[in-house]
Amino acid sequence: MNDITHHIPPRLIRAYASGSLPKSFSLVVAAHVSMCDECRARLEAEEFAGGAVLDTLAPASSDNYELLARTLAALDTPPLAEPQTHGAAGIYPAPIMQALKGRPPRWRPLGGGIRQTILDSDSEGSVRLLYIPPGSAVPDHGHNGLELTLVLQGSFHDETGSFGVGDVEVADADLDHTPMAGEGMPCICLAATDARLRFHSFVPRLLQPIFRI
């Protein structure tokens, strides 16, 4: 856990704290913070600043008397049971287990030994687990928006550096990269994008709609 060298940039942690980060990226931030005290401290510092800003907001003038009475009347009612929560399991921190609903990933083959499990996909973006055999490359791709990749097992390297367990690669639209899994353990990572990846080679482009990459 002390070996994490690639962290979440402060602006993304702030966007997570303030609620402006799309859901797919929020999962990567929550998972990385679960593994990284450095970014947990940064997140709590951002919330600290959020609290200070909240203090300085001009109070809204509407009457809260009825709302207070309603809230006080509800204090003794036991809170609704929280939805079932799933704790960390194996290489997966709690927020990922939560997204997996407590079940092991159901891998779908993508070709070349690469597998994926889509955790969530909507108009804001998508987030998936990727399984890359040792020494294999993820097809050369650029992306239209931001891509965050968190390593959960093994490692990968690309034109920008190498990434081990807990590290996050932040790739923007300008980065054309070919991530290559390291030797040893298969590389398992959590990857989020706010737009579809665009593959350069012809065949993967045809497959894109099928695999929802």
Added chain:
Amino acid sequence: MDTEAESRLSDQTIWLIAVRDQRDRASFVRLFEFYAPRLRSMLARSNCTGAAADDIIQDAMLKVWHKAEQFDPGRATASAWVYRIARNCHIDVIRRTSRPIPEALKVEEPPDHDAASQITLNQEAQKLRQALDSLSADQREVIVQAYMGDLSHSEISDNTGLPLGTIKSRIRLALEKLRHEMKDLRSQ
């Protein structure tokens, strides 16, 4: 905690500690009276008003009451803690699903009430407040937008100019201490 130490915490933090330790309703009312109108301003910035805002404020304040035992004044001020709770409530309503949140550090026992770290953290809160007060109206609006924005993408840079570095290292120390205590507990 002695009264001298207590006098150096913010009122809101003292009220929240009274809610946590004594389930004190009068302190809860004070917290409500302080935060409800501010949360309403915060929500209005995301176009959430009227009954929808009422529901989120009530939900957030009930969580403050029910989850008070999790409040650790060595790591957060009352305002930071309420900010996080209210944001989570709001996003859960918007997305109709629970927002991904980091795994909690597993603390078998309540955090040790180290008065010194609570006071230094509260001093940092005052410095931060001074930094906010010293900004021009335009600069301030950028910061308010970054933390209270309308839940859409906003162009924010990594550096806001706010003095968060010391706060971060203090929180980092508090986390390290917690990890050590957890290790000690496990090895007992």
